[in-house]
Amino acid sequence: MDTVGGTILVAVILAAIVAAIIYKLVKDKKQGKSSCGGSCGCCPNSSRCHRS
C-alpha cells in the first residue's frame, strides 16, 4: 500500500468515527441526557434528587 492510499484509508476511517461521535452527541442532547448517564437513571442518589 502506498502512502497516499494508506493515508486516505486512515483519514476516511477517522472521519467516519468523528461523524459518528458528533451524531451521538446531538442525539443525546435531544434526549436531554446529561454526561452523568442520563437524567438520574444512573444515580443511586436518585431518591435524594427528586422524591420519586
Added chain:
Amino acid sequence: MMPLTFANVGEENMIKKVGGKPETRKFLENLGFVAGGTVTVVSTIGGNVIVKVKESRVAVSKEMAAKIMV
C-alpha cells in the same frame, strides 16, 4: 407539655400539639406528627433530633422540633 427538643432519648412520648404555620403543621402532619400519635427520640445533636414516628425515622431540625409539643 414540652417541645420535642427536650424529650429524653429512647423515651416514647405522646404528641399533644403540633404548632406553627398551617403549612408547616400540615407538612409535619403528613409525615406522621399528629396530636395523639407517639414519637420516640433516637438521637439528638445540638437540638436537632432524629425521631421514630409512625414506624419511620425522620430527622428534624431544632426549629421544627420546637414546634412539636409532647
Added chain:
Amino acid sequence: MEIKIALAGNPNCGKTTLFNALTGSNQFVGNWPGVTVEKKEGKLKGHKDVVIMDLPGIYSLSPYTLEEVVARNYLISERPDAILNIIDGTNLERNLYLTTQLVELGIPVVVAINMMDVVKKNGDKINTDQLAKELGCQVCEISALKGTGIKEAAELAVKAAESKVPMVPQHSFNGVVEHAIAHIEEAFLNDVAEEQQRWYAIKIFERDEKVIEQLGMSEQVKTHIEKDICAAEKEMDDDSESIITNERYIYIASIIKDCYKKKNQGGLTTSDKIDKIVTNRWLGLPIFAVVMFLVYYISMVTVGSAATDWANDGLFGDGWHLFGIGSSDAEDAADEYGSSLDIINAFIEQQGGEAIDNEADDFDVDAAKATADNLLATVDKSATADYTVEDEETLEETTETAKYADLKAAVAAAEKYDFADPDPADYGVWVPGIPVLIESGLDAVNCADWLKGLILDGIVAGVGAVLGFVPQMLVLFILLAILEACGYMARIAFVMDRIFRKFGLSGKSFIPILIGTGCGIPGIMASRTIENERDRRMTVMTTTFIPCGAKTPFIAMIAGAIFGGSAWVATGAYFIGIAAIIISGIMLKKTKMFAGDPAPFVMELPAYHIPTVGNVLRSMWERGWSFIKKAGTIITLSTIFVWFTSYFGWVDGSFGMLTEDQMEYSILAHIGKAICWIFAPLGWGNWQATVAAVTGLVAKENIVGTMGILYGGGDGSVYSAIGAAFTGITGMSFLIFNLLCAPCFAAMGAIKREMNSRKWFWFAIGYECGFAYVIALIVNQLGNLFTGKVNVIGLIFAIALIALIIYMLVRPYKESTKLEKDVKVGANA
C-alpha cells in the same frame, strides 16, 4: 386503546425500583412542564398498550409541595385508568395516609405492599385479605428489590384499569364531617363526575386553595360552604384540615389493629442503634471525616494510583506484562543492569576517554566489550568515580560514588546484556501498549506522517491521558455508591446540618456537595430537595467547587508533575473546595440577595440496609461508562481540535505544519497568547496553561488531554515538561483556578436548567470564575512573598482582595428582602 397506570407512593418506598423493573429500558424521562420535577413514563414490559407513569414520591395529596401539586394535578386532570399504590410494608401507618387519599379519587386502585421480604424477616405479619376488605381494593405483596410479585401487581393494575369499575372508598369520617361533606357535594359539585365528587368535597372542606381556584367557585357559594365548614370546626374544636388529618389517622389505626401484627413492640431497631452512634453529637463528625478519608484514600492512593500507573505507563505507554507474567524477571534484570553503563562511563571519563554511547549509530557491542575489559584491566583499583542517577518518577538527581568493585560488577552486567537496557518485552508475556500497536498499524499501511501525528500525538495522547484515570474513577464510584445505597448519606446531611446552620445554610445543602464529588451534574440536580428558593440557588452555584470525578485527573497530574506525587495535593483540593463553599455561603448569605433564615430541616431517614451488589455495581458501571463515553466523544473531538490548532501555524510568514519545537507559532498559541495576559497575575500567563484552562470548560478532563499534547512533544516526559513550566506556587494557583472556576459545559447546562433563569445562570458562572480568579491571584501573590519574587502591584491587589473577603465574611447579617414565591404551576419561576 392505550391504558395509563399511575405509580404513586411515598418517597423511598421502592417506587423507582418497581418502575424500572416494570418498564425495563422502555423509559422516557423528562420534566413536568414549567417545573423542575422529573416526569417518568414507560411502557409496561410484555404489554402492547400499557403506559406506566411514575409520579413523584409524595406523602399526601395536599397542595403544599411542588411534587404533591404535580402529582395530584396529573391524577385529577389526566385521570389515569388505574393507580398502582406502592406502600412500604415496614412503615404501614404513614404510607396508608396517602392510600386513604388515593382511594377517594374514584380511580381504580391496586395496593402493592413492598419490602415484604423485610417484613417477613422482622417477623411481622400483614393480613392482606383483611386489608383489601377494609380498603375496598385489591392488595398484593411484592418485593421490588427481589423482583417477586411484580408481574402479578402489574396484571392486577391492568385488569382494574380494563374493568373500568370506579373506586368506592370504604371509609366514612365521623358524622359531623360527613354531614358537611354531603352539603358541599349537594351545593356545588353536581356537575362533577360522581366518583370524583367525594375527593373534591373533602378538599373543599379542608379549604384547599388550589382546588377552590380550579373549580372557580363564586363568592356566594364560597360563603355558603364556609358556614358549613365553620360549624363543623366549632363542633369538633379544631380546624378543618386537622380534622380530616386526624380522621384519617384514626381510620388507619383501626386498619392497623385488624391487619398488622408487629413482632417487637416499640424499642429501638438496629438502624436506630446505629444512628445513635453515627449521629452522636461528639462522634458524628469524626466518623464522617474518617469515612470520607477512607473513601479517597482507597480510591485515589492505593488501588487507584497503582491501576492508573499501569494505564498510563503500560496500556497507553510502552507496554505491560499480561497478568504480570515476566514482570518480576524483567525487574530483576533491570536492577542487575542498573546503572552499569553510567558507572563504566564515569570511570572512562575520569580517565579522559570517550564514553560508550550505546545509542550511537555506529555502536558496536564487541568494541564496547573490549573497551570495558580494557578499562577493568587498566584502572587503579582504589579509584572511585561519581555518577548521577535520575529517579524516573520524581526526576530527582542523586550523585553516587562507584568503587572498583562496583565497576567490576558493572562490566559483568553490561556484557551480559550486551550493553543495552534489558527490554522488558523479552521477558514473560509482553503486551505492547496501545500507542505502539497503533503506530505499527499505521506504519503498515504507510500512513502519512501528519495523520500519524494527529492520531498518535493528538488523539491517543490526549484521550489516553484521560482514560488512564478510569480505574481510580471506578473505585471511587463503587465506594460512593455503597455509601449512598446503605443509607449513610442521609445521615451525613443531618450531621452536617448543625455546622452548616451556623453559616446560615441548611444541612440539605450538603448532599449536593457530597454527590458532586462523583459528578457535578447529579449534585446540581440534587439541590431540588431544598425548598427555600434562595438557598437552592446558592447551593447550585457552589456545588461545583468540590472536585468532581473529571477534575481528579488534572489534580493528580499537577500532584505528580509538580509536587512529586504527594497525596496531600488531592486532599488539599477537597479542603479547598469545601472551604470555598463555606466561605461563599457565608459571604453570599450576608448579601441582600440571599439573606434569610435557612429552611428548617426535616428529612426522612431510610433504614440502613446492606446494599445489593447488583445495584452498587450497576451504578458504578453507569457512571464509569459515561466517563469513558465522554472520553470517546467530547474529549476526542477536543483533542483533535487542539492537535490541529497546535501543530499548524505560521512560521516565517508561511502557513503549514509545525514540528514539536515550533508550537510557539501555532494557531492555538496565537489564540492563547492573545488572552494569556489575563492570567499573568495568577502566575501562569503562558499560552499553554491558558489554552488548557479554556479547553477545561468543555470537559475538565480536557485539561489533562490538552497538556498532554502541548507538553508532550520534545524530550522528556509530559510530567517533566510540566514540572519545568510551573513552580510550586504557580502550580497551586493553576490548580485552584481550574478547580473553582465554571464547570464543564454539561454541568453548566445543568445549572442553567436548575436556575431556570438566564440572569441567575450568568450570575452563577460569573461568580464561580470571579471567585476562582481572586483566590488564585491571592495564592500566587502571597506565595511570591515567600519565594522573594515580589510583584508590588500584584501584592497590593491581593491584600485588598483579602481584606474585601474578610469584610464580607464578618459583616453583620442584613434583613432579608421580602421573598415572593411564585407557585403558579405552568409559569416559569
